[in-house]
Amino acid sequence: xxxxxxxxxxxxxMLALVILLIVFLLISSSFDDxxxxxxxxxxxxxxxxxxxxxxxxxxPVIVQYVEWIWHAVQGDLGQSAFxxxxxxxxxxxxxxxxxxxxxPALLITAILxxxxxxxxxxxxxxxxxxxxxxxxxxxxxxxxxxxxxxVVLFGVELGWLPATGYVRFGDDTLGWLRSITIxxxxxxxxxxxxxxxxxxxxxxxxxxxxxxxxxxxxxISSRSIVYKHALRNAGSPALTVMSLEFIQMFxxxxxxxxxxxxxxxxxxxxxxxxxxxxxVILGISVFGVALVTVxxxxxxxxxxxxxxxxxxx
Amino acid sequence: xxxxxxxxxxxASALAATATALALALAGxxxxxxxxxxxxxxxxxRSLTIAVQSGPNSLDPAQLxxxxxxxxxxxxxxxxxxxxxxxxxxxxxxxxxxxxxEDGTLxxxxxxxxxxxxxxxxxxxxxxxxxxxxxxETPGPVQSKYSQVTDVTAxxxxxxxxxxxxxxxxxxxxxxxGAGAIGHPDTLDDERTATxxxxxxxxxxxxxxxxxxxxxxxxxxxxYWNADAIPVSTFTVRVMPDPTAxxxxxxxxxxxxxxxQQRMLGQLDESAFTLSQIEANVVFVLEILDRxxxxxxxxxxxxxxxxLNYAIDxxxxxxxxxxxxxxxxxxxxxxxxxxxDPALEELYEYDPERGRELVEEAGYVGESFEIPSTFLSxxxxxxxxxxxxxxxxxLEWVSVPPQQVQSAHxxxxxxxxxxxxxxxxxxxxxxxxxVPGGFSNPQNHSDPTLDELFGVINTTVDYEDAIPTYRExxxxxxxxxxxxxxxxxxxxxxxxxxxxYSTVGGLPPTIRAFGFE
Numbered sequence: 001x002x003x004x005x006x007x008x009x010x011x012x013x014m015l016a017l018v019i020l021l022i023v024f025l026l027i028s029s030s031f032d033d034x035x036x037x038x039x040x041x042x043x044x045x046x047x048x049x050x051x052x053x054x055x056x057x058x059x060p061v062i063v064q065y066v067e068w069i070w071h072a073v074q075g076d077l078g079q080s081a082f083x084x085x086x087x088x089x090x091x092x093x094x095x096x097x098x099x100x101x102x103x104p105a106l107l108i109t110a111i112l113x114x115x116x117x118x119x120x121x122x123x124x125x126x127x128x129x130x131x132x133x134x135x136x137x138x139x140x141x142x143x144x145x146x147x148x149x150x151v152v153l154f155g156v157e158l159g160w161l162p163a164t165g166y167v168r169f170g171d172d173t174l175g176w177l178r179s180i181t182i183x184x185x186x187x188x189x190x191x192x193x194x195x196x197x198x199x200x201x202x203x204x205x206x207x208x209x210x211x212x213x214x215x216x217x218x219x220i221s222s223r224s225i226v227y228k229h230a231l232r233n234a235g236s237p238a239l240t241v242m243s244l245e246f247i248q249m250f251x252x253x254x255x256x257x258x259x260x261x262x263x264x265x266x267x268x269x270x271x272x273x274x275x276x277x278x279x280v281i282l283g284i285s286v287f288g289v290a291l292v293t294v295x296x297x298x299x300x301x302x303x304x305x306x307x308x309x310x311x312x313x
Numbered sequence: 314x315x316x317x318x319x320x321x322x323x324x325a326s327a328l329a330a331t332a333t334a335l336a337l338a339l340a341g342x343x344x345x346x347x348x349x350x351x352x353x354x355x356x357x358x359r360s361l362t363i364a365v366q367s368g369p370n371s372l373d374p375a376q377l378x379x380x381x382x383x384x385x386x387x388x389x390x391x392x393x394x395x396x397x398x399x400x401x402x403x404x405x406x407x408x409x410x411x412x413x414x415e416d417g418t419l420x421x422x423x424x425x426x427x428x429x430x431x432x433x434x435x436x437x438x439x440x441x442x443x444x445x446x447x448x449x450e451t452p453g454p455v456q457s458k459y460s461q462v463t464d465v466t467a468x469x470x471x472x473x474x475x476x477x478x479x480x481x482x483x484x485x486x487x488x489x490x491g492a493g494a495i496g497h498p499d500t501l502d503d504e505r506t507a508t509x510x511x512x513x514x515x516x517x518x519x520x521x522x523x524x525x526x527x528x529x530x531x532x533x534x535x536x537y538w539n540a541d542a543i544p545v546s547t548f549t550v551r552v553m554p555d556p557t558a559x560x561x562x563x564x565x566x567x568x569x570x571x572x573x574q575q576r577m578l579g580q581l582d583e584s585a586f587t588l589s590q591i592e593a594n595v596v597f598v599l600e601i602l603d604r605x606x607x608x609x610x611x612x613x614x615x616x617x618x619x620x621l622n623y624a625i626d627x628x629x630x631x632x633x634x635x636x637x638x639x640x641x642x643x644x645x646x647x648x649x650x651x652x653x654d655p656a657l658e659e660l661y662e663y664d665p666e667r668g669r670e671l672v673e674e675a676g677y678v679g680e681s682f683e684i685p686s687t688f689l690s691x692x693x694x695x696x697x698x699x700x701x702x703x704x705x706x707x708l709e710w711v712s713v714p715p716q717q718v719q720s721a722h723x724x725x726x727x728x729x730x731x732x733x734x735x736x737x738x739x740x741x742x743x744x745x746x747x748v749p750g751g752f753s754n755p756q757n758h759s760d761p762t763l764d765e766l767f768g769v770i771n772t773t774v775d776y777e778d779a780i781p782t783y784r785e786x787x788x789x790x791x792x793x794x795x796x797x798x799x800x801x802x803x804x805x806x807x808x809x810x811x812x813x814y815s816t817v818g819g820l821p822p823t824i825r826a827f828g829f830e
Contacts, residue, residue: 033720040378041745041752042457043719051452082370084507085525093524148557156564163565164558165551166527258555261364261562263527267554271526276716 012293016286023285024065027278031057034276038081068282078279087283095287097166098265102249105184109191110242117199121207122226131200138193143252147186147259154182164261183256191245198241202234236307243299247292360547361827364559364571368526368552371507374444375451377491380735383821384550388516388531393422393493394485398816398826401649403485407436407495417480417774422473428513428538430497436513438467443498458492482770486738515543527552548824563807570808575636586807592640593648593801593818595735599697600796603728604758611677612728618794622661623668624700631800634693639802643791645746647736647819648801652783657791668704678705682728685721686710690731723755736819743783747790762789
């Protein structure tokens with residue numbers, strides 16, 4: 001298992017190197033644009049060329065790439081071209097905010113989805129249609145509309161929760177909880193809509209299998225069949241969906257962070273892309289690849305735990 | 314600028330409003346003033362929280378950007394001069410006097426006594442010289458403001474001399490903005506300068522409670538030389554790019570003031586807010602980049618340029634796309650400035666038939682142009698395309714990514730460009746729009762008449778004496794249709810009851826624009 005993890009991590013590093021090279025090649029055509037944007041309306045061809053040279057952006061891309069990797073290995077991701085803030089700490093700070101939304105949202109999504117999916121699959125009838133209805137509504141409602149509606153209701157009209165802003169966990173735990181409540185709800189609803197449908201489908205498949213019939217004929221209780229046997233088998237694909245949901249939530253976080261004025265990773269990445277902030281774009285790419293690699297690795301390990309056939313040796 | 318309890322104007326296109334808001338956040342320039350302190354206790358324990366659409370990129374004096382970013386940096390960094398928020402005129406600030414020599418190649422600044430940085434160090438001529446020299450030598454958005462400066466020297470602790478290779482008519486207004494920001498000479502090159510500089514402004518940054526690019530908390534310095542003019546003890550600036558977030562925060566009582574898009578005004582609680590409208594902060598303009606017609610000969614023909622000015626239905630543009638907050642115009646100068654001429658507005662009344670006649674007369678019917686399609690232009694593209702079509706011309710919008718907007722404008726690949734231009738000072742606007750190499754004239758168009766007029770401006774050191782020549786520039790540029798100005802765009806500030814907001818358009822606001830009843 002250790003070897004497997006190391007192998008996967010090594011593959012993640014290789015993936016990061018390839019992706020960073022691609023990013024480098026893609027943004028290498030924008031070095032002049034970035035310099036011009038940094039200089040503002042007073043930019044001239046001479047001042048632009050001077051800045052490009054001062055930043056070392058006129059050197060061969062491969063040289064810049066290797067140099068950047070060398071610094072990154074030592075933990076130095078450089079400074080933002082526009083704010084001069086160190087990229088590493090800025091990304092980590094932003095990531096902490098986004099993860100503090102996504103992790104609770106994902107846990108709640110997983111619990112609710114399993115409960116709803118299992119309930120619908122094992123009971124059928126009205127309950128199943130109700131669960132499907134919830135899933136449908138969750139799919140139909142755009143996250144942005146949902147976010148605005150909840151803010152207006154709970155933040156503006158009722159005043160129960162903050163309409164905007166973020167409180168750091170370490171500063172005020174209750175304040176943090178209040179500040180993430182609506183954003184987490186906004187992430188959870190589409191998440192549950194998607195994942196509960198997956199769990200329901202897999203559970204129905206499992207409950208129709210021969211081994212379930214055999215278990216029933218042996219007098220095993222329905223509860224035991226559902227939770228000890230069928231759910232364990234259905235859990236594997238659900239985990240895969242969950243890992244994809246995690247990645248998807250990062251995308252949704254951009255909208256959430258804007259609506260709630262949160263200093264998160266999504267808005268940071270978005271602004272860096274708009275400005276062409278090269279060091280930040282590279283830093284975000286590194287963290288993005290690392291995050292995806294780790295999530296998939298953890299998913300595979302958990303899958304192996306749930307399903308011995310998928311276990312790696 | 315006027316204030317009203319409530320003004321409802323609906324129907325603004327959401328996209329148009331968004332583009333306007335983005336432009337307003339990016340555009341404009343700054344003002345500081347010697348405004349009188351508010352009645353009674355000026356600040357005591359009073360705090361003010363506002364929302365802006367963009368936070369400062371950097372607090373490094375060499376990297377300052379004007380517009381709404383000024384709120385934060387002008388709190389921490391004092392500027393040499395300022396502009397009166399009620400009139401827009403240059404007024405003393407850290408420099409209490411200034412004087413040019415006869416040919417404008419030497420500017421002598423006399424600094425105010427008793428100023429200190431937040432660490433207690435006196436603000437003296439050496440500090441000013443160090444800041445100016447560093448800004449002059451450091452690549453960044455402010456460096457170009459020093460393009461004609463050859464040397465900066467300290468004559469004595471309170472006197473600074475700025476030497477120019479030739480008179481720069483825009484320099485005084487520039488040092489009322491970022492180019493005049495004073496940094497602490499011993500810490501200017503420290504890492505902290507970008508995020509927490511030692512400044513001599515009215516506030517100190519409360520680093521513990523500040524989250525870069527999200528929330529800036531500023532604490533008033535009681536030892537600031539003009540502390541009485543600062544109406545609050547704590548000034549919090551929250552960055553909210555999304556207008557809906559600003560509106561929600563306002564209504565939830567999380568901020569005291571913020572800008573509100575026209576289309577959202579109807580959602581505000583009538584009794585709880587005071588609305589202040591700035592009628593003109595920016596000008597929406599279709600810029601003709603190839604005025605000489607070198608690549609696109611049609612644009613070099615004055616009849617075609619005039620035809621484009623006749624083609625735009627400016628009234629409909631304001632009502633339909635700006636929600637009524639703005640006014641039609643054929644000029645690029647601030648209507649509250651000295652150069653703007655109301656009489657010129659009678660030219661180019663909407664008359665597409667006249668425009669078509671001019672295009673036919675010039676022999677360019679059916680001519681096509683490419684123009685960059687950017688986040689600023691998206692909402693206005695169908696209207697502008699229709700206007701071209703109405704006079705027998707065609708327009709093709711070419712999508713340009715946000716980070717390449719400026720490059721596309723300056724590249725020479727396009728003959729036209731749609732911009733939402735923030736006002737600076739009248740001299741700066743004149744140079745930016747009409748002088749070869751100016752932002753709006755990147756293809757270096759020159760014209761004998763303009764050359765002659767700018768020749769006069771460049772040798773007239775007293776601005777009052779130069780104003781008639783600036784007006785001639787304006788009249789000539791309108792007559793020659795060097796650009797297609799469409800409308801002035803404004804801003805609406807909403808503040809909780811008891812808080813007022815007052816400044817002339819074109820000046821990016823500072824804390825001193827706020828008053829308390």
